[in-house]
Amino acid sequence: MTQPTLIRRASHRPRLLDLYCCQGGAAAGYDAAGFDVTGVDINPQPLYPHRFVQGDAIEYVREHGGEFDFIHASPPCQRYSRAQKIQHRDHPDLIAPTRAALEATGRPWVIENVEEAAEQLRDPVTLCAAAFGMRTYRHRLFETGGGFTFAPPPHPAHLAPLTKMGRPRAAGHFAHYVGNFSGVQEARDDMRVPWMTRDGIRECIPPAYAQWIGATVLQTLLAVAA
Numbered sequence: 001m002t003q004p005t006l007i008r009r010a011s012h013r014p015r016l017l018d019l020y021c022c023q024g025g026a027a028a029g030y031d032a033a034g035f036d037v038t039g040v041d042i043n044p045q046p047l048y049p050h051r052f053v054q055g056d057a058i059e060y061v062r063e064h065g066g067e068f069d070f071i072h073a074s075p076p077c078q079r080y081s082r083a084q085k086i087q088h089r090d091h092p093d094l095i096a097p098t099r100a101a102l103e104a105t106g107r108p109w110v111i112e113n114v115e116e117a118a119e120q121l122r123d124p125v126t127l128c129a130a131a132f133g134m135r136t137y138r139h140r141l142f143e144t145g146g147g148f149t150f151a152p153p154p155h156p157a158h159l160a161p162l163t164k165m166g167r168p169r170a171a172g173h174f175a176h177y178v179g180n181f182s183g184v185q186e187a188r189d190d191m192r193v194p195w196m197t198r199d200g201i202r203e204c205i206p207p208a209y210a211q212w213i214g215a216t217v218l219q220t221l222l223a224v225a226a
């Protein structure tokens with residue numbers, strides 16, 4: 001197993017590469033954990049609040065991945081989502097080539113995706129938004145590599161019913177922020193992504209997930225170096 005290296009330098013924030021960054025849900029969490037964040041997306045992302053590079057994520061990580069202390073990748077999930085399969089839309093599999101490019105960097109990394117991509121991911125850890133106090137479940141899977149692993153917080157039982165998609169949240173219910181969901185401001189408040197549009201919210205991981213992972217990266221690597 002690759003040994004993590006000391007990533008916190010005396011006067012610098014460690015460098016985080018945020019591949020497939022979209023509007024920056026993951027980025028906000030790594031920033032809060034203490035990383036200096038650079039995002040890469042194939043599309044312009046004017047709402048991304050950190051250093052941004054427009055381009056292909058795999059090409060970028062092949063060229064620059066080794067310059068970063070930790071790498072997060074959220075390849076688009078459309079290939080795996082049920083709706084897209086029903087509509088017979090064909091999307092490229094980006095998980096395998098992203099993993100190959102990450103492994104070649106020699107740096108620690110995580111690949112995030114939806115539950116429908118479980119078969120493509122190796123021993124993923126599941127994070128649930130209810131574990132972080134949100135009123136949604138939003139399960140996301142995280143495969144780790146390059147010597148990094150992490151444990152999730154305890155997964156609470158799903159006791160609150162889910163409001164049907166597209167309807168306003170009923171009292172005491174949890175919501176599902178996918179598709180053309182209703183209640184953008186409520187979703188912003190719940191997932192703590194106040195700068196995002198509906199499109200960004202639909203795609204994002206809650207910053208709390210990345211903050212949890214980022215804090216573990218720092219603790220793990222500092223512990224190794226101590």
Ligand SMILES: C[S@@+](CC[C@H](N)C(=O)[O-])C[C@H]1O[C@@H](n2cnc3c(N)ncnc32)[C@H](O)[C@@H]1O
Pocket residue numbers: 019020021022023024025026027040041042043055056057058074075076077200203204205206
């Ligand atoms: C699921 S979203 C990422 C969400 C983000 N991690 C967050 O937490 O807000 C996937 C993003 O991948 C981008 N994308 C798709 N193909 C790409 C490629 N080849 N290189 C870079 N970005 C790409 C899309 O434009 C989209 O913004």
